[in-house]
Amino acid sequence: xxxxASFIGRTYPPSEPYSxxxxxxxEFADAIGxxxxxxxxxRAAAELGYPDVIAPPTFSILISNEVGxxxxxxxxxxMDYSRVVHGDQRFAYSRPVIAGDRLVxxxxxxxxxxxxxxxxxxxxxxxxxxxxxxxxxxxxxLVVRGEG
Amino acid sequence: xSVALEAGAQLPAxxxxxxxxxxxxxxGAAGDFNPIxxxxxxxxxxxxxxxxxxxxxxxxxxxxxxxxxTGDPASILEYGVRFTRPVPVPDDDLGAEVVVSGSVRSVAxxxxxxxxxxxxxxxxxxxxxxxxxxxxxxxx
Numbered sequence: 001x002x003x004x005a006s007f008i009g010r011t012y013p014p015s016e017p018y019s020x021x022x023x024x025x026x027e028f029a030d031a032i033g034x035x036x037x038x039x040x041x042x043r044a045a046a047e048l049g050y051p052d053v054i055a056p057p058t059f060s061i062l063i064s065n066e067v068g069x070x071x072x073x074x075x076x077x078x079m080d081y082s083r084v085v086h087g088d089q090r091f092a093y094s095r096p097v098i099a100g101d102r103l104v105x106x107x108x109x110x111x112x113x114x115x116x117x118x119x120x121x122x123x124x125x126x127x128x129x130x131x132x133x134x135x136x137x138x139x140x141x142l143v144v145r146g147e148g
Numbered sequence: 149x150s151v152a153l154e155a156g157a158q159l160p161a162x163x164x165x166x167x168x169x170x171x172x173x174x175x176g177a178a179g180d181f182n183p184i185x186x187x188x189x190x191x192x193x194x195x196x197x198x199x200x201x202x203x204x205x206x207x208x209x210x211x212x213x214x215x216x217x218t219g220d221p222a223s224i225l226e227y228g229v230r231f232t233r234p235v236p237v238p239d240d241d242l243g244a245e246v247v248v249s250g251s252v253r254s255v256a257x258x259x260x261x262x263x264x265x266x267x268x269x270x271x272x273x274x275x276x277x278x279x280x281x282x283x284x285x286x287x288x
Contacts, residue, residue: 024177031177032208033164036221048222057211057224061204062178082194086203088276090228096221139228 003119003144007077007109015067017102017130024062025055025099032056045098054096061089064125064138067105071123079121079144087120088141094134102130110139117146151217153260153283159250162213166201166235167243174205188239200234206246210264210277213248218281225259226280229266233273244268258283 022042029039034056037044045053072081097103104127111122125138151157171185180202183190188198207229215221237244250264264277 028177031170031173032205032212033170034208034212034215034221036215038221048220050222054222056208056221057215057227058204058208065178065180086231088228088230089204089207090226091224092226093224 002114003079003112003121004077005112007121008112009109011106011108012067012070013106015105015107017104018063018066020055020097020099020101020103022053022099025053025059025097028059028062029056032058042099050096050098052099054098057091057093057096059097060091060127060136060138063103063105063127064107064140067107067125068123068140070107071109071121079142083145083147085143085145086140087143088122088139090139092137094136097135101135103127103135104130111141119144119146151219153218153252153255153281155252155254157252159213159217159248159262159264161247161249162216164209164212164246164248165243166205166209166237166246167241168199168237168239170243171199171201171205171237174202174208178202178204180204196234197236199237199239201237201244201246203229203231206231206235206266206273209246210248210266210274211279214250214262214264214279214281217250220282220284223281224279225282227278229264229277230275231273232275233268233271235268235273246273255283258285 105125107125110124113120122141127136191199247267250262253261260281262279266274
C-alpha cells in the first residue's frame, strides 16, 4: 500500500531538547577516525572561536534519526521499516553543533512519491538551540521498497 | 594548514580501510543498530552479499577527507549524497577500502562547490556527492 500523500507538509511537534555532550562527540569522532583537535579539546575549539568542542559535520544524524522515529513509527503512516533503504542525505549548516548545545528538532514531511513500485519519503529536520538559534537543517530521503 | 580553494583544485585520493570493528564502533557511536551492519545472517536474508557499511559511515568518511583537506573542521556549509551502492565489509583483517577524492567545481561569494567521488572496489558508492565549503578570507 503506497504511503499516504496527505502527509506531505505535515510538521510534527518539537522534540524534547537533546543535550550535546563532549564525550558523545569524541566517541563519534573516534568512530569515523576524524582526528581534528577541535572535536576533542575545548582549547583547540576556542582557537577557532567556539565556546566548546565542536562536532563532526555528520554528527547531527544522531539527533535527526532519533526524532525521525516519530515518522517511522507513526501508525497512521504505516511505514514498513524492514523494507526501508536510505536513499539521499543532505545537511545545511548555520554553524557546527557545539558541546553544551540543547537542540530542539522540528521534523516536516516534505515529499512523498511512488515510482516503479517503490515509495519515497523526504523529511526535513530543522535543528535549533532551545533559544531558537538555527544550527543545521537535515534532509533525509528514505525508499520503502515494494514487495516482490 | 589550508589549500587554495580555486576552481579545478583537486582533493587528492584518500584511502580508508573499513573493517568490521569500525562498523561496530560506528553503530555504537551513532546509535544505528540495524543488523545488516553487523550480522551476515541478517544481511544475506535481505539479499545483500553480507554485512555492509552504514551509508552514513561512508558519508562521514567523505566529510573527513574534505575537512582534512580544507584544514578547517567547521568549513562545510552544505553536504549531500545519494547512496547508490553498498560497501560490503568482509569478516577479515582487510575489510573494505573506501577511496575519497574530489575537485572544486566553482568558487563564488566566499563559498566553494566541491564534487566528491567516493568508490569501493573501483565503483562509485555515492552519487551526487557535493559539498559547499567556506573559503577562508586571505589574511592581510
